[in-house]
Amino acid sequence: MGLTVMSAPFAFKSVFYYTMNYIRYCCLLACWFTAARCQTAADAQIPYPAPLPDSVALRFLPGIVSGDSLDFNAAFSPDGRSFYFCRSSGGRWQMLCSRYDGEQWTAPVAAPFNEAAYSQADPFFGPDGALYYISNRPRHASDTIPDYDIWRIRPQANGAWSAPENLAAVNSDSTEYYVSLSQNGNIYFASSRTGGYGSFDIYVSRLENGRYTTPENLGPAVNSPAMEHDPCISPDEQLLLFTAVDRADGHGSADIYYTRRTAGKWSAARNAGPRINTDTYEYCGYLTPDGQYFFFSSNLDVRWISTRYLPEPFQ
Secondary structure, three states: OHHHHOOHHHHHHHHHHHHHHHHHHHHHHHHHHHHHHOOOOOOOOOOOOOOOOOOOOEEOOEOOOEOOOOEEEEEEOOOOOEEEEEEEEOOEEEEEEEEEOOOOEOOOEEOOOOOOOOOEEEEEEOOOOOEEEEEOOOOOOOOOOOOOEEEEEOEOOOOOEOOOEEOOOOOOOOOEEEEEEOOOOOEEEEEOOOOOOOOEEEEEEOEEOOEEOOOEEOOOOOOOOOEEEEEEEOOOOOEEEEEEEOOOOOOOOEEEEEEEEEOOEEOOOEEOOOOOOOOOEOEEEEEOOOOOEEEEEEOOEEEEEEHHHOOHHHO
């Protein structure tokens, strides 16, 4: 009604400018909220320790992470200030954590969710900030199957962690090893379940409408009659790295291989080469969230190398 007291052009301009300013404000506000909510580990500045590796793989944090025992796994927390790995001790696998205190990486301590009565290993932070890992803890009080399952815990506001949640849709009555998630939440893992090509195969379970689908075997481009395990998927699901055992073109008993997905199909897997693989056993591949480094386990230690010196698909 108030528009009748001013000319039509003036009224139109007033409404137009008001509307545009309002839209601009809403867009800026939406962008701010989106940026605040969508920060991931890829955005975090990880305080990598010196010396930084280049074309030669180095032991990671000697005396802290890589010690005089069997040390393996690698996972940075979303803020880049905590590093999770595993150590074999007393016949079990313990999950340990080293934190950056602003000046240096600290001596590792047992992760707060570590359970001394069971083994925990293969940590991986999902895009939602949850921590995925494997454990031989029973699913419930009457569970007597001595296998490893995939579990998930979530960080709480008070610094604690939620109770472990068994990923029942993904797990089987056989063992599930290693966990790697893409940016859309799809989960890749190894399993000794029946129906595979070998003793362990690599599978994917897709996250659809908040639920995981029935796991799918990745097929003969990845899996073989021998053993494949420890998948490492890139955030966009275009690159997959994994460990394969006793292949003809291998450098040792187990090497890290890679494959790219084109038009929905995985290419024939290729050996990652001698900068990573040795005459022993390489496993537990992990790409840092910023894509700068590739971590893996070899010769009882956690090692890292710059991705700039690896085959083109890594970069």
